[in-house]
Amino acid sequence: MKVMIRKNADGVMSAYVAKKDLEEPIVAMERPEMWGGRVTLANGWQLELPALASDTPLPITVEARRLSD
Numbered sequence: 001m002k003v004m005i006r007k008n009a010d011g012v013m014s015a016y017v018a019k020k021d022l023e024e025p026i027v028a029m030e031r032p033e034m035w036g037g038r039v040t041l042a043n044g045w046q047l048e049l050p051a052l053a054s055d056t057p058l059p060i061t062v063e064a065r066r067l068s069d
Contacts, residue, residue, distance in 0.1 A: 001066060003047060005034075006059035013058075015041055038067065 004016040005026075013034075016023040024045070030037035036051030046067040052060075 001064060002061055003049075003064040004059055004061045005049075015039070015047065015064075 001017060001019060004018070005013065006016070007013050013026040014023055015026055022043070024041035024043050026034075026039050027042050028040040030039070033054035035049055035054065035056065038046055038048050040046050047064040048067055049064050050062055052062070
């Protein structure tokens with residue numbers, strides 16, 4: 001699924017899933033650089049993000065995979 005990752009002015013990262021009209025803060029990251037690992041959203045969803053460079057500029061839309069509960 002297409003997911004837009006962005007960071008607000010306070011430095012809080014969030015994920016927006018357009019098909020679900022869902023925007024949730026990212027509350028946990030498997031890897032410190034986020035990319036190539038699993039992130040957890042505030043609503044409990046877990047997404048696997050593609051491997052990208054740690055200095056990838058935000059906002060960015062990526063193809064992520066939702067992991068089953």
